[in-house]
Amino acid sequence: MTEIKKHSKVFIETYGCQMNVSDSEVVLAILRKENYELCSSIEEADLVLINTCAIRDNAEQRILGRLDVFRLEKKKRPELIVGVLGCMAERLKETLLDNAVVNIVAGPDAYRDLPRLIEAVKVDSKQINTALSHEETYGDISPVRMDRNGVSAFISIMRGCNNVCS
């Protein structure tokens, strides 16, 4: 008898501009291929990803505050994996890994590597990929819309973050 594999659940929180909204939808598309489904609260999640902005509205302070909230959940469920994506991940790199709650730091051009990073966390709880690429556009990945149960998609409009985009 074929065993039906249970879906893992990912909660994705997005800050910043339209690029990050599009990127989160690319990330969801990548993770759905790995048997993840989107959930709507951190309490349900096996994996929490926060896609960050580095400049807007004291964005970094807000994100550090959110990490404190994730820390409380992780106290209850130490197996919860927490990843920081996006512009703050790119700007702060290893510094973010010093935060006890953070398992994964992935920059805007590293999202194809997320399945590997998630697997690697099971062996070593701190993983990072913030390599930048001039070629990465995710053009072959259809972003999965988060506001409609993931049934439709739109095309990513631009890429790249130079942190001068307020």
Ligand code: SF4
């Ligand atoms: S730092 Fe700029 S590109 Fe990055 S999320 Fe914020 S506004 Fe968007």
